[in-house]
Amino acid sequence: MSLDTRINYITFLLIGIIFLLVGNALDELSIIRDINAFSTGTGDDLKLWYDFLRPFIGDSGNGLPPPWE
């Protein structure tokens, strides 16, 4: 096995750890939590879910109609 392989994975390990720490310092998980409809504190309310998941479904114009219709 070549030295390149080791240099390669050690580099990615170091960058990975630095990125994890930076992401953690920037409180990236809170963005993830914020966008999660469930974590907004209102539970499994369907409208919240619908708004949150719209990117996967399309909007009411061209995708699934909202559940309350």
Place this chain on the structure above:
Amino acid sequence: MAVAGSNPERSVFQDWMTAITRRRIRSIRLITQLIMFVLVNGVIIGLSRVPFPAPISFPAGSPFGTVWGGLDAIQFILTRGQFPFLVFGLFFLTGATVGKLFCGWACPVGLWQDLLAIFPLKKTKISKPDNKAFQDISGFILWFVVGWSAWIGFQRIDRGNLEENFFTSIPYGFIDPAGTLFITLWYAFTWKILPGENSFDAIDSMGTMFLWKMGALLVIMFISMKVPRAYCRWVCPTGALLGYMSKNSILTVKRDPLKCTDGCKACEDACPMGVPITDEDPDGIANSLCINCGNCIDACPEAMSFGFRL
């Protein structure tokens, strides 16, 4: 002694046991894949959500999802005008240590394709250069999606609020089979089909985006029946991102050249990703396609084994 298979006394159970012992890693992997499938969709069995990115192809915040798919997290954070350090860091660490192990052992879309490959449709043989060339598609999609999301992020900072739709939140949600499987279809059933609407009317009322996504899903399904894990090999941007690191990952598969009778290629025939194993470095496969699944080890336990490149 009677030859296995020709003995009428043998029960189905015994046949199964023989098949399982011959494909030991495959059996353990299938069980792991099924357990992981239940865990990532764990809200069904009452697990709580952990808003944490995972290096697998899974939608962000699906109705039953316990974790977030890494690629969706990257897109979401980028379109909010931040750089996803943490998610990239997680991908780098995973890829550099275990490579694409999660693809082989945990990804629900990987499991779905493994199951599709069982479908008795004549498999298409793809040449090694073609397999490698088609792989570039996934890299292109990855950087297009990342670039697009970053551009949206800049627009959002520039103009304040942007309209929320497909293209300003999760651009890849447009074709992502994970989103279609674990969100779109589920909603189609709960909102339209289950309440008793006629299926054809329901599909008609769901509009173009639903039809587009279903079309993309069907195309991917058909290709994955013809070529095992075709989506993983050529299209999946999550796999493409892991592939940059997994080429030189610490966990790898080794081949003992002394025990390898040249030219039998049983290992290559067993590989779901079409890795040219015999052309690879015996000290460890340096191919971004390899998902550390172990099918090649099952096919040739004498020469192939898992190993570490330390």
